[in-house]
Amino acid sequence: MTGRLFVIGLGPGNPEQVTPEARAAIDAATHFFGYAPYLDRLTLASHQTRHVSDNREELSRAGAALEMAAAGRTVAVVSGGDPGVFAMAAAVCEAIEKGPDAWRAVELIVVPGITAMLAVAARIGAPLGHDFCAISLSDNLKPWELIERRLELAASAGFVIALYNPISRARPWQLGRAFELLRKHLPAETPVIFGRAAGRPDERIELAVLGEADPAEADMATCVIIGSRETRLIAREGQRPLVYTPRFAGEVR
């Protein structure tokens, strides 16, 4: 008898941004796998068990969760944001592909969540209002040359760029290098948004321009949004400026 595996997106951290669908999945599961800060967001009942693992152990965490689901239990893997965006859903699929046949028989239910770029964008206007891309800046899982090439092509294409995993203790220089590279393709006044913990009490949304953007404004939990040539700023008295990218675009470059 096989069980079920929920892969649940908890959103960026504001409990008001957790969907009822995610709440129902949490109520249904008895075993919870995840990185401690995400598990800490849950209030579990006495029949529900936590299985904490480190941030870097996605594949073994996915395997342990699948093992338990294949044995008939109702299991949840929890992610911040959306589980399908640089999070656990891809690791679970990878584990299923590489694992025993029994794991393919598990009923897999991915529960979407508000991903960081949407929450950050909402707090400052509509920077993602036109075509955009999302790039993980981590070179743990792909070569840095590929990231550089993607950044250049994305800027040439006129995409607004949302950067996930912009910086960490082990990856201190990558964001600075990305800014340098993008300065060759985009005007110095291009808006850059540093969005951390959007919608949480410790929220921090900082606005800069590409010419002066300081990588030290970002940490592991920051989503960095870099405008396109079309992205605009609206000054407001007594309120933070709005940043938005118009729905229309005129020029082919």
Added chain:
Amino acid sequence: MTGRLFVIGLGPGNPEQVTPEARAAIDAATHFFGYAPYLDRLTLASHQTRHVSDNREELSRAGAALEMAAAGRTVAVVSGGDPGVFAMAAAVCEAIEKGPDAWRAVELIVVPGITAMLAVAARIGAPLGHDFCAISLSDNLKPWELIERRLELAASAGFVIALYNPISRARPWQLGRAFELLRKHLPAETPVIFGRAAGRPDERIELAVLGEADPAEADMATCVIIGSRETRLIAREGQRPLVYTPRFAGEVR
């Protein structure tokens, strides 16, 4: 005295995917602006008024909502999905930029939602598990040449591509042209997902390969996700195959 304007994302249509934050904003507002199918999703009280407008009238709808908020009312503009992704938040910002000073003083609160690509991706695995982009295929607001160039650059960059507004009665050929173009850059076996009404009772998720993808599978409300060279399929007995894009990537092309 100025009022408040909420720009609310209702998600793809499943009421279980509407966040508590969005529900609270709906409860707080007294005047509701939007396209009829989105307003129809709300159950309003007798003191709450609907202001229906056509799908193409985003800017005048935004202006009317701002006018009413500037007069002191608590107003909501509702969008399907996320309001910041090819939806009303950018139109509201544009109206603020072009409009009278009083509109800049309105307290603007954008409430994020689950955007279509996240809901569709969740129903089939993790196709957005690696770097990706979102492109509106509508050439109402940008020249078709720009869209073609973006598609080519996106495919060269190795992005998974989520297409919004893929087709409509007034734009019947664009999706077919996009597939033709992408066939020059991506293998014929690249997975293509047609996702309509994800999470709703009338949900329809169809899986194809780029070489044979038929634009007739899509309508106005479909989000089309086209894999990258890395995107993989996992066959499962008695269940739909899983589609996912691995977190890692090895090659620089």
